[in-house]
Amino acid sequence: MENALELLALSPPGWGGNLLRGLWSTFQIALGAYILGLALGLFGAFGKIYGGPVLRGVLTVYTTVIRAVPELVLILLLYYLGTDLLNMALTSMGFERMDISGLWAGIYVIGFVQGAYSTEVLRGAFHAVPFGQIEAARAIGMSAFTAHWRIILPAMIPFALPGLANLWLIATKETALLAVVGFSELALETKQAAGATKAYFMFYLAAGALYLMLSLASTGVFALVERRFRRGQPSQS
Amino acid sequence: MDWSWLPEYLPRFVEGLWLTLQLLFWSILIGMSLAIPIGLVQVTGPRPLAWLARGFTTVIRGTPLLIQLWLIYYGVGSLFPSIPGIRESFLWPVLRDAFPYAVLAFSLSVAGYEGEIMRGAFRGVPKGELEAARAVGMSPFQVLRRVWLPRALQNTFPTLTGEFILTLKATPLAATITVFEVYGIGSIVRQETYKIYEPLLFVAAIYLCLTGILVLGFRYLENRIPKQSRS
Numbered sequence: 001m002e003n004a005l006e007l008l009a010l011s012p013p014g015w016g017g018n019l020l021r022g023l024w025s026t027f028q029i030a031l032g033a034y035i036l037g038l039a040l041g042l043f044g045a046f047g048k049i050y051g052g053p054v055l056r057g058v059l060t061v062y063t064t065v066i067r068a069v070p071e072l073v074l075i076l077l078l079y080y081l082g083t084d085l086l087n088m089a090l091t092s093m094g095f096e097r098m099d100i101s102g103l104w105a106g107i108y109v110i111g112f113v114q115g116a117y118s119t120e121v122l123r124g125a126f127h128a129v130p131f132g133q134i135e136a137a138r139a140i141g142m143s144a145f146t147a148h149w150r151i152i153l154p155a156m157i158p159f160a161l162p163g164l165a166n167l168w169l170i171a172t173k174e175t176a177l178l179a180v181v182g183f184s185e186l187a188l189e190t191k192q193a194a195g196a197t198k199a200y201f202m203f204y205l206a207a208g209a210l211y212l213m214l215s216l217a218s219t220g221v222f223a224l225v226e227r228r229f230r231r232g233q234p235s236q237s
Numbered sequence: 238m239d240w241s242w243l244p245e246y247l248p249r250f251v252e253g254l255w256l257t258l259q260l261l262f263w264s265i266l267i268g269m270s271l272a273i274p275i276g277l278v279q280v281t282g283p284r285p286l287a288w289l290a291r292g293f294t295t296v297i298r299g300t301p302l303l304i305q306l307w308l309i310y311y312g313v314g315s316l317f318p319s320i321p322g323i324r325e326s327f328l329w330p331v332l333r334d335a336f337p338y339a340v341l342a343f344s345l346s347v348a349g350y351e352g353e354i355m356r357g358a359f360r361g362v363p364k365g366e367l368e369a370a371r372a373v374g375m376s377p378f379q380v381l382r383r384v385w386l387p388r389a390l391q392n393t394f395p396t397l398t399g400e401f402i403l404t405l406k407a408t409p410l411a412a413t414i415t416v417f418e419v420y421g422i423g424s425i426v427r428q429e430t431y432k433i434y435e436p437l438l439f440v441a442a443i444y445l446c447l448t449g450i451l452v453l454g455f456r457y458l459e460n461r462i463p464k465q466s467r468s
Contacts, residue, residue, distance in 0.1 A: 068448035069441045070406040073420060077437050169299075176301035180413055187303060194311065201312035208300045208308060215299035 007199055008206060015193035015203070022189030023210050029106040029185060030172040036111030037167065041118020048123055059119065066116035072177055078109040079181060102183035110174055114167060121163035126152065128159040158229045165222035172214055186210060242430045243439070246422065253422035254443065256336075260408045260418060263340045265401060268347025273386070275348060276355025290352065297349025303410055306342040310414040314338060339411040347404055354396050358389040394462065398455040402448055419443050 008016040044062065047055050066074065082105065087097045100108075129152055137147035179187035186207055194203040275293065278286040297305070317332050318324070331337055362385055370384040371377075412421030423440035427433060 065441075065445065068402070069444050070409045070420065072409040072412075073423075073437060073441050073444065077434075077441065080433050080437075173301040176303040177410075179303065187301065190304070191307070198315070200315045201308070204304055204308035204312045208296070208304050211301055211304060212296060212299040216295075 007193075007197055007202065015189075015197065018189045018193055019186065019203075019206060019210065022184065022186035022207075023214070025103065025184060026172065026175045026186040027214065029103060029110065029175045029178070029183075030168070032103075032107035033110035033114055033175070034168055034171045036107060037114025037118045037171070038164075040111065040115025041122050044115060044119030045122035045126060048119065049126060063116045063119050066113055067120075071113060071174055072180060074113055075109045075177055075181055078112055079105055082108055102178070102185075106175065106178045106183050106185070110171060110178075113174070114171055117167055117170070118164070121160055121167065122156065124163070125156040125160035129155045158226070158233060161222070161226045161229060165219070165226070168218055168222070169215055172218065173211065176211075238435060239432065240435060242426060242432065242435070246426050249422050249425070250419065250439075250443070253417060253419040256416065257405075257408050257418040257447075260336075260339060260343060260411060260416070261401070261405055264343035264347055264404055267340065267344035268404075269351060271344065271348035272351035272355045275352030276357075276359050276389075277381075279352075279356045280359040294349045294353050294356075297346055298353065302342070302346050302407055303413070305346065306339065306410055306414060309342045310335060310338040335411075335414045335416045339414060339416045343404060343407060343411075346407065347400065350403070351393070351396075351400055354393055354400075355389065358392040359385065361392055362388045391462075394459065398452060401451050401455070405444070405447055405451065 006014060008014055008019075044059050047059050051059065083100055086100065091097060133151055133155060134147060137151040138144075142150065175185050176187040178185055179191060182188070190203050190207040194200045197203070275290045279290045282290070314332070366384055366388065367380060370380045375383065408418055409420035411418055412424060415421075417425065420440055423436040426436040430436070
């Protein structure tokens with residue numbers, strides 16, 4: 001037990017500091033990816049609702065393929081594809097080739113995957129908004145944009161929140177897959193600490209506890225947010 | 238695009254595919270059997286058991302599967318060799334192989350997620366049906382076996398497709414503990430041929446086909462099961 005505390009100490013030779021730094025990267029990647037996913041999802045949802053046949057077709061392929069192929073395969077594919085395309089663009093404009101940092105690459109690949117799921121959640125929420133509210137907004141003379149900004153988006157939020165909360169939890173857990181590609185976050189820091197000290201059991205248990213804390217804290221925050229957005233709505237029971 | 242490596246590696250992909258299907262089958266089978274008691278004790282069990290089940294689902298759903306897999310394979314697996322005499326015992330060939338660890342980790346994951354669904358399914362069976370069963374003189378166990386469990390399982394059927402697909406998409410993680418299923422074979426091809434896109438695209442296509450087969454198969458089954466009328 002004393003040995004375990006020594007290994008988890010915050011300053012070297014303990015590895016606790018590394019784990020906490022990993023947790024911070026995990027949080028940053030998850031948050032960035034979540035926001036990127038929401039932006040893609042918003043675009044995707046409205047593209048599927050209002051878009052022409054071509055845009056709708058492209059978006060259907062996007063959501064279907066992303067949701068049917070394992071995340072690990074997608075992460076590798078998107079990472080290589082992204083860096084190759086970026087470097088092709090850079091060299092054609094006469095710049096030097098560059099390596100994307102682990103943080104931004106992680107945000108981009110996880111965010112791209114999250115976008116497909118967000119699209120479906122937001123599209124479902126849009127269809128749950130009573131049509132009369134949209135008609136009423138247009139009837140009192142709001143432009144299409146104003147009606148969306150003031151009426152539809154706020155009305156969508158309570159319907160979308162349970163799904164979006166779930167997506168955030170998935171995002172935090174999915175970042176662990178980046179360890180397989182070699183980006184530094186909690187899972188990789190843990191793997192390195194465990195490999196160096198041979199205390200596999202203890203370090204994976206500690207990492208699990210950190211992930212669990214992040215999940216439980218997030219669930220609590222989302223419960224508060226949901227209560228705020230549901231104020232004034234009849235309680236469901 | 239250069240696909241000249243494909244004929245050489247195709248037999249290994251078939252082996253990998255077989256391994257993927259085995260992982261999927263055993264994980265779902267064991268996971269579902271564990272999910273039933275986990276869901277049941279949360280609805281009707283004694284308090285301590287209910288708390289235990291609740292804690293189990295929370296931990297499983299709150300931590301990444303990759304960490305669970307590594308904890309079981311590297312963590313628990315590293316504790317075994319310290320037990321004296323275990324290398325000579327009949328269990329050693331099983332404990333040395335990575336496949337059982339992968340099945341165990343995936344089963345526990347399925348049990349955690351599906352246990353939560355079973356809890357809702359048990360609760361969702363109308364009270365009147367259980368009361369009617371008791372009124373005709375069935376013992377509590379008979380009520381469970383003849384009415385409660387079948388009706389709850391019927392309610393979870395639509396979620397099964399999703400559970401199968403989620404588990405299928407989790408199987409590549411097994412490659413990180415040296416179980417070379419489809420994704421693992423793809424990684425071997427990448428290392429040996431120095432090609433990046435072709436093996437990955439091929440692997441992605443295989444998973445796309447598997448998901449498609451699962452979705453269509455379950456749709457067919459669902460149409461064959463008589464729908465319950467909701468009044």
